[in-house]
Each structure stands twice: as C-alpha cells, then as structure tokens.
Amino acid sequence: MRIVSDTTLLGRAAGFAARHAAGNTAPIPALSGLRISAADDAVRLTGYDYEASSTVRLEAEVDEPGELLVPGRVFAEIAQALPTGPVSVHSRAGVVEISAGTSEFTLPTLPLADYPELPSPPDPIGVLDGAAFGKAVTQMSRIAIRGDVVPVLSGTLLEFGEESVTLTSSDRFRVAIHQLPWKATGAGLPVRAVVPARLLADTVKGLGAAQPLTVGVGGDSLLSLGSDERLTTLRLLDDTYPALRSKVPSAFVGTVTFAVEDLRAAVRRVCIVADRYAAVMLTIEADEVVVGAAGDVDTRGRERVPCRLEGDGATVAFNAGYLLDGLDGLDTTFARLSFNEGIRAALLTGCEELDGEPRPDVLYVAMPRRLPN
Numbered sequence: 001m002r003i004v005s006d007t008t009l010l011g012r013a014a015g016f017a018a019r020h021a022a023g024n025t026a027p028i029p030a031l032s033g034l035r036i037s038a039a040d041d042a043v044r045l046t047g048y049d050y051e052a053s054s055t056v057r058l059e060a061e062v063d064e065p066g067e068l069l070v071p072g073r074v075f076a077e078i079a080q081a082l083p084t085g086p087v088s089v090h091s092r093a094g095v096v097e098i099s100a101g102t103s104e105f106t107l108p109t110l111p112l113a114d115y116p117e118l119p120s121p122p123d124p125i126g127v128l129d130g131a132a133f134g135k136a137v138t139q140m141s142r143i144a145i146r147g148d149v150v151p152v153l154s155g156t157l158l159e160f161g162e163e164s165v166t167l168t169s170s171d172r173f174r175v176a177i178h179q180l181p182w183k184a185t186g187a188g189l190p191v192r193a194v195v196p197a198r199l200l201a202d203t204v205k206g207l208g209a210a211q212p213l214t215v216g217v218g219g220d221s222l223l224s225l226g227s228d229e230r231l232t233t234l235r236l237l238d239d240t241y242p243a244l245r246s247k248v249p250s251a252f253v254g255t256v257t258f259a260v261e262d263l264r265a266a267v268r269r270v271c272i273v274a275d276r277y278a279a280v281m282l283t284i285e286a287d288e289v290v291v292g293a294a295g296d297v298d299t300r301g302r303e304r305v306p307c308r309l310e311g312d313g314a315t316v317a318f319n320a321g322y323l324l325d326g327l328d329g330l331d332t333t334f335a336r337l338s339f340n341e342g343i344r345a346a347l348l349t350g351c352e353e354l355d356g357e358p359r360p361d362v363l364y365v366a367m368p369r370r371l372p373n
Contacts, residue, residue, distance in 0.1 A: 001036070001038050001064055001065065001066030001067065001068055001089070001090070001091045002062075002063040002064040002066075002088070002089070002090045002091070003038045003043055003060045003061060003062050003063065003064075003088070003089050003090075004060060004061040004063065004086055004087070004088050004089075005043065005058060005059075005060040005061070005086070005087055005089070006085075006086060006087065007079065007082040007083065007084055007085060007086070007087045007100050008084060009058055009059075010058065010060075010079045010082075010087055010089075011076075011079040011080035011081075011082065012080075013043075013045050013056045013058045013079075014034065014045055014075055014076040014079040014080070015076050015079070015080055016045075016054055016056050016206055016230060017034055017045040017046055017047040017054045017055065017056050017072070017076075018034055018047050018054075018072040018073050018075070018076035019047060019054050019202070019203075019206055020047040020048055020049050020051075020052045020053055020054045020232070021033060021034050021047035021048070021049065021072025021073060021076075022049040027050075028114060028116075029110060029114070030069060030110055030111060030112075030114035030115045030116070031048065031049055031050070031115075031116070032071060032072055032073070032110075033069040033070060033071060033072050033110040033115065034046070034047055034069070034070050034071070034072035034075050034076065035047075035048075035067070035068075035069050035112070035115055036067065036068055036069075036070060036089070037066075037067045038060070038062045038064075038065050038066055038067070039062060039065040040062065040065075041059060041060065041061065041062050042057055042058065042059055042060065042062070043057070043058045043059075043060045043062070044056070044057050044058075045058065046118065047072055048115075048116065048118055050116075050235070051196070051199070051234070051235050052199060052203065052232060052233060052234045052235065053118055053119065053232065053233045054203075054206070054230070054231075054232045055118075055230070055231045055232075056229055056230045056231075057229040057230075058229070064090075066091065067112060068091045068096060068109050068112060069109055069110040069111070069112045069115055070096050070107055070109055070110065071107055071108070071110065074107060075096075075098075075107060078098055078105050078107075079098070082098075082100040082101070082103055083100055083101045083102075083103060085100055085101055086100065087099070087100040088100070091109060094108060094109055095107065095108055095109060096108075096109055118233075119219065119220050119222055119233055119235075120219055120220070121216055121219065121222065121224040121226075121231060121233050122216035122217055122218035122219035122222055122223075122224055123186060123216055123218065124185060124186060124214045124215065124216045124224075124226070125160060125184065125185060125186030125187075125188075125189065125191060125215055125216055125217055125218075126160060126165075126182050126183055126184040126185050126186060126214075126215050127182065127183045127185065127212050127213065127214055127215070128165065128180065128182045128212065128213045128215055129180070129181075129182070129212060129213075130204070130207065130208065130210060130211045130212055130213045130227065131210060132180050133165075133180060133204060133213060134201075134204045134205065135331075136167050136178045136180060137156060137167065137197070137200050137201045137204050138201045138204075138205075139176060139178065139325070139328065139329040140156040140167050140168075140169035140176060140178065140197055140200075140201070141156070141169075141197040141198045141200070141201035142325050143169035143170060143171060143174060143175075143176040143197075143325065144156055144169040144170070144171060144197035144198070145170070145171040145172065146171075150172065151237065151238070152194060152237055152238055152240055152241055152242075153169075153170055153171060153172065154196060154197060154198075154237070155169075155194040155195055155196050155197055155236075155237040155241070156168065156169045156194070156195055156197040156200055157169070157192065157193075157194050157241045157244075158192065158193045158194075158195060158217075158223070159190060159191075159192045160182070160184070160189055160190055160191045160192070160193075160215070160217065161184075161189060161190045162184055162189055162190070163181060163182070163184070164179050164180060164181050164182060165179070165180050165181075165182045166178070166179045166180075167179075167180070168241070168244055168245070169197055170242075170244050173319075173322070173366070173367050174322055174325075174326070174364065174365060174366040174367065175244045175247055175248070175363075175364070175365040176325075176326075176329060176362075176363070176364050176365075177244070177245065177248070177362070177363040177364075178329065178361065178362050178363075179360070179361040179362070180361070182215075186216075191217045191218075192239065192241075193217050193223050193236050193239070194236055194237040194238065194239055194241050195223050195234055195236060195237065196234065196237060199234060200223075200234065203225060203232045203234060204225065206230075206232070207225055207226075207227040207230055207232065208227055208228075208230075211227040211228060212227070213225050213226065213227055214226040214227070221235060221236045222234065222235060222236065223236060247345070247365060248347065248363055248365055249338070249340070249344070249345045249346070249347055249365065251340075252311065252338040252339055252340055252346075252347070253311055253312050253314060253339065253340050253341055254284065254309060254310065254311030254312045254313060254314060254338075254339055255309075255310045255311055255336055255337065255338045255339070256284050256289060256307045256308070256309050256310075256336070256337050256339070257307060257308045257310075257334055257335070257336045257337075257351065257354055257355075258289060258305055258306065258307040258308075258334065258335060258337075259305075259306075259333060259334055259335075260327055260330055260332065260333060260334060260335045260350070261333075262305045262306065263289070263291065263305050263327060263335065264324065264327045264328070266291040266303040266305050267280055267291060267293075267320055267323055267324055267327075268324070269301065269303060270291055270292060270293040270301035270302065270303055271293050271301070271320050272301060273293060273294070273295040273299045273300060273301040274293040274294060274295045274299075274301070274320065275320070276320050276321040276324070277319060277320065277321055278293055278294070278295070278319075278320050279293070279317040279318070279319065279320070279369045280292070280293050280317065280318055280319075280320040280323055281293070281315060281316070281317045281371065282315065282316050282317070282318070282337075283313075283315045284307070284309060284313045284314055284315070284316070284339070285309070285313050286309050286313065287306065287307065287308070287309070288304045288305060288306055288307055289304070289305045289307045290302060290303075290304055290305075291303045291304075291305060293320065308354055308355065314339060314340075314341055315371060316339050316341075316346065316368045316371075317368055317369045317370070317371050318346075318366055318368055318369060319366075319369060322366050323366070325364075326348045326364040326366060327348070329362055329364055330348075330349075330350040330362060330364075331350065331362075332350030332351055332352055332359060333352060333353075334350065334351045334352070334353065334354055334356070335348060335349070335350055335351070336348070336349050336350070336351050336358050339368075342368070343367060343368050343369070343370055344368070345365050345366070345367055345368075346365070346366055346367075346368060347363065347364070347365055348363075348364040348365075348366065349362065349363060349364070350362055
C-alpha cells in the first residue's frame with residue numbers, strides 16, 4: 001500500500017480513529033492497532049476496542065491500494081507531529097514507512113488477520129444539533145455514577161421520540177433530565193438506549209460539536225453517531241434503567257428565584273474556605289439568599305445574593321459540587337429552586353426572567369444534606 005496525503009488531515013483522522021484503539025491492556029494485540037484501508041483515492045482509518053469503534057474517511061492519492069494494521073496510538077502521535085505538507089505512507093515486508101519533509105519513521109505492522117470484524121452500524125433514525133447534544137451529554141457525564149456499584153447508572157438514558165430526545169442521568173443522590181429537539185428520520189420510534197455516560201461525552205467531543213450528528217440505534221445493541229466523514233459506534237448497557245422521572249418532586253414549602261451567575265459565583269467564592277464536596281448552606285429569606293460555607297476551626301465564608309421568594313423561607317444545605325453541577329446545566333439567566341424542609345428532594349429549573357415560568361426542558365433534582373449543628 002502506498003498513499004500520499006496532507007499531514008494536518010492525516011493527523012486529525014488518525015487522532016480520531018485511534019481514540020478507540022486499545023492500548024497495552026488490549027485483550028489481543030491486534031486491538032491496539034489502527035486499520036488503514038486505501039482504495040479509489042480515499043483512505044479509511046478504524047480503531048476498535050470491542051466497546052466502541054471509530055472510523056473516518058480521508059481523501060488521498062492512492063498510488064497502491066491495500067490494507068494494513070499499524071500500532072494505533074504511536075501512528076497517530078507521529079502523524080500529528082509531522083511538519084506541515086505532504087506525507088507518504090508506504091508499506092513493505094512487514095513494516096510501514098511514514099515520511100514528510102525531512103522526517104522519516106518506520107513502524108512494524110500487526111497481523112491483519114487477527115483484527116476482529118467490526119459490528120455493523122445501525123440504520124439512522126434522526127439528526128441532532130451537535131453543539132446542544134454535546135453540552136447535554138457533558139453535563140450528564142458529571143451526574144452519572146462512577147464505578148460499578150450500580151452499573152446501569154454509569155450510563156445516560158437516551159429516549160428518542162418523534163420530536164425530542166430526553167437524556168437522564170443519576171448517581172442515586174441527584175437526577176438530571178434534559179430534553180432536546182431533534183429531527184426524526186427513521187421508523188419505529190420511540191426508541192431508548194442506555195449508553196456509557198463518559199464514553200458518550202468523549203465520543204461527541206471527538207466528532208466535533210459544531211456539526212449535526214446522525215444517530216442510529218439497534219443492530220447488535222449499538223448506538224451510532226456520525227458527522228461528515230466520521231462514524232462512531234458504542235455498545236449499549238443493559239436497558240433496565242429505573243423510572244427516575246417519577247422521582248421529580250411536585251410539592252414544596254417555598255420557591256426562590258435568583259440570577260444563575262450570582263449564585264454560582266457566590267458558591268465558588270465561599271468554597272474557597274471549604275471545598276467542592278463541603279456543605280453549602282442557603283438561608284432563604286424574603287429578598288435574599290445567604291450563602292455560607294465553613295472550613296476548619298473558625299474558617300468561614302458568607303455572601304448575600306438577591307432573590308425573589310414565593311412561600312416560606314428556610315435553611316437548606318447542599319453538596320457544593322452538586323449545586324454547581326445543577327447550575328452549570330442551565331442555559332438561562334435565572335434559576336428557580338423549589339425546596340422543602342429537612343432532607344426532602346429539591347428541584348432546580350431555569351427561567352428566562354425573574355418572574356417568568358420555569359422551562360420544562362431541564363430538570364435537576366438534588367437531595368439536601370443534613371444541616372450542621
């Protein structure tokens with residue numbers, strides 16, 4: 001095989017495909033490889049680790065068509081480090097030669113026969129706005145549980161309807177629900193899928209948030225996401241996801257509305273004397289929220305934030321990081337916190353105006369912490 005391409009284009013393509021080339025811990029050595037196929041003035045690069053695959057098509061001059069398997073991550077690092085200009089990739093007698101300008105590299109090839117067959121991507125069912133979806137899945141990856149305590153909760157639930165997609169994540173102490181509009185193009189909706197949350201966020205980042213994303217669900221329990229000449233498949237988790245929307249509370253003793261940035265900045269400042277996992281106390285009064293946090297001994301911080309209160313005031317405490325995650329998930333100027341006394345669940349929503357109606361597309365449920373003595 002012999003191809004000639006541009007170093008910038010090859011570097012980007014190899015970097016994308018190698019995201020899912022397994023490293024030194026691969027169950028078989030071939031999975032650490034990047035599969036390169038060249039024919040008809042195009043090159044296709046593929047990385048695969050059983051859980052996910054990434055494939056990208058790249059236009060190039062194909063002098064000799066062929067196919068080979070190279071050490072994936074090393075090849076990608078070389079391609080990304082080459083000087084700007086044309087690059088030649090030539091395979092012969094068990095090695096591949098990479099040259100650009102005055103730079104020359106030689107890598108051994110891996111046995112192509114050992115490379116497993118890729119799963120067939122499912123048929124597309126719709127198109128999503130990449131930027132909005134990327135922001136939502138990044139938020140969901142912060143909420144989903146870490147580790148294998150409850151494996152299904154390490155995933156984000158995606159529910160595809162006729163006009164919208166609903167994302168849900170939880171770590172048992174909080175629930176985030178985010179609804180996005182989308183364009184359905186396939187039949188058989190609604191469809192649901194539970195996708196590993198952090199793998200999904202990393203995948204969308206690699207595909208490029210500025211592009212529309214084509215979505216497919218089905219096949220051998222797969223989700224596919226495509227953008228331009230790039231395609232990624234992700235293996236789904238078990239679909240026994242709990243019905244978390246029933247956990248969204250509807251009765252409260254009071255509701256307080258404030259500017260999102262005001263409260264976010266106040267929490268970050270008072271946490272200078274504590275940490276992200278400390279309890280932040282919100283003393284909610286008629287026209288202000290007193291935000292307080294405490295560190296060791298006599299170290300404390302306090303700040304007042306203007307607000308509008310409906311119902312009774314109260315003092316509630318939240319994990320500081322949880323509260324910040326909820327605020328970061330809103331794209332509105334104002335936020336509305338509906339609360340109860342004690343440790344009953346609270347609901348955070350967004351609104352466009354101080355006295356406006358809450359938007360139903362983003363819901364964040366958090367369990368308060370017990371108040372310190």
